[in-house]
Amino acid sequence: MFNPSRDQVRQFFFDVWAKYRAGQPLAGAEQPALEAVLAHPEYHALLDQPERHRERDYLPESGETNPFLHLSMHLAIAEQVSVDQPPGIRARYQALLTRYGNAMDAQHDVMDCLGEMIWQAQRDQSAYDPAAYLNCLDRKTGQA
Incomplete structure (x- = not known):
């Protein structure tokens, strides 16, 4: 890795x-x-x-967004979608693309879920939870 x-x-x-x-x-x-x-x-x-x-x-x-983290998350999302990992992320991303009509708005919705998943794993000192990540995306796409 x-x-x-x-x-x-x-x-x-x-x-x-x-x-x-x-x-x-x-x-x-x-x-x-x-x-x-x-x-x-x-x-x-x-x-x-x-x-x-x-x-x-x-x-x-301080209310600051880390631009390097933000840009890195865009890269992570692009990679996840390209290999459909976790399985099903590609379809959810496509649904968001259809909803918004542009990649950046769709990626920002995915980023919200990715950030939440990372925060929860850090807070709970637990492993990455792909089911929680996909459930968050389902709520964003209206499939929940």
């Missing part, structure tokens, strides 16, 4: 943005990462200044 450090994740997004701005080709996970970045123009200035934002902490208690 690939388990990059915080610095590696941040550098990955800085590099993707720099390559895009320089007109250089992207490979592998860089393309879906760029799609997420382009859909979030509020992060563009941040990605233009790696020296300023590489070490910054984003604290939820």
Whole structure:
């Protein structure tokens, strides 16, 4: 399993943005990462200044969203949907795509469920619960 450090994740997004701005080709996970970045123009200035934002902490208690976590969750969701893992996520994602008509709104609904599932696992010091994740998605799609 690939388990990059915080610095590696941040550098990955800085590099993707720099390559895009320089007109250089992207490979592998860089393309879906760029799609997420382009859909979030509020992060563009941040990605233009790696020296300023590489070490910054984003604290939820301060009401801040961590842009690197947010973009990483987009990548995780894209991967989950591509391999249909957990089984059934692809169909639920497709239902959200139909509802919203665009990938970012659909992914943000999935992200709400993914974040909730991760938070619950951390809070309860328990394993990932794919059934709870899919149940959350069912509520989002109106299938619950």
